[in-house]
Amino acid sequence: MRTPADSRAAAQRLIAALPRPLPHDEARRADAVQAALLASGLLDSSDLGNAPAVQAAARDGLTSLTHLLDKDAPGHGAGQLLLLLLAEQVAFTPHPTPDEDQLRARDAANALLHLALWHTDDPMHLLGSALQVHAKEAHHHRTKTE
Template identity: 90%
Template sequence: MRTPADSRAAARRLIAALPRPLPHDEARRADAVQTALLASGLLDSSDLGNSPAVQAAARDGFTSLTHLLDKDAPGHGAGQLLLLLLAEREAFNPHPAPDEDQLRARDAATALLHLALWHTDDLMHLLGGALQVHAEEAHHHHRTKTA
């Protein structure tokens, strides 16, 4: 089981590897996100184009971004990620306004959503799975830290 620190490091690598701005062409955007997943260590080069592997990498990317958001607001990273994604989709500004790091996490999560559309018909299941993994990893880490 990965630690939250490992996940935060993977999230930082993912964010750093994503081009800004992302290409507008869907195929080029998907390639850019897969390249960032490779750079982050969340996807293996032998798994490119393999839908189950890309789904798992996207799920792990969401989990990692949630751990990253948890760093500043322990226990609230999952809610923060969902709020940021919903705010972008529905074009509203959450309060308090997200900082630059939160916006980068949101942009990375949005990029993962776009890639996941190529590999799954059930984005909610994928995102829910990521949040469940996050909760399990955070709980396990907290339990071993306090033991």
């Protein structure tokens, strides 16, 4: 089981590897997100084109982003990620205003969800799975360190 620190490092590598801005062309955008997953270590090069493996990598990326958001607000990363995604979807600004790192995490989450559309019919299920994995990993880490 990964530690939250391992996940945060993977999330930072993922964010750093994503081009800004992402390509508008659907295929080029998917390729860029998969390349970022490869660079982050969340996807293995032998798994390119393997839908279950890409789904798992996207889920792990979302989990990692949640751990990253947990760093500054322990126990609130999942809610913060959902709020950031919802705020962008319905065009409102949460209070307090998200900082640049939070916006980058949101953009990476959106990119992963967009990639998931190529590999699953239900990206929201993928997001829910990522939040469940986050909760298990965070709980495991807390009980292990206490």
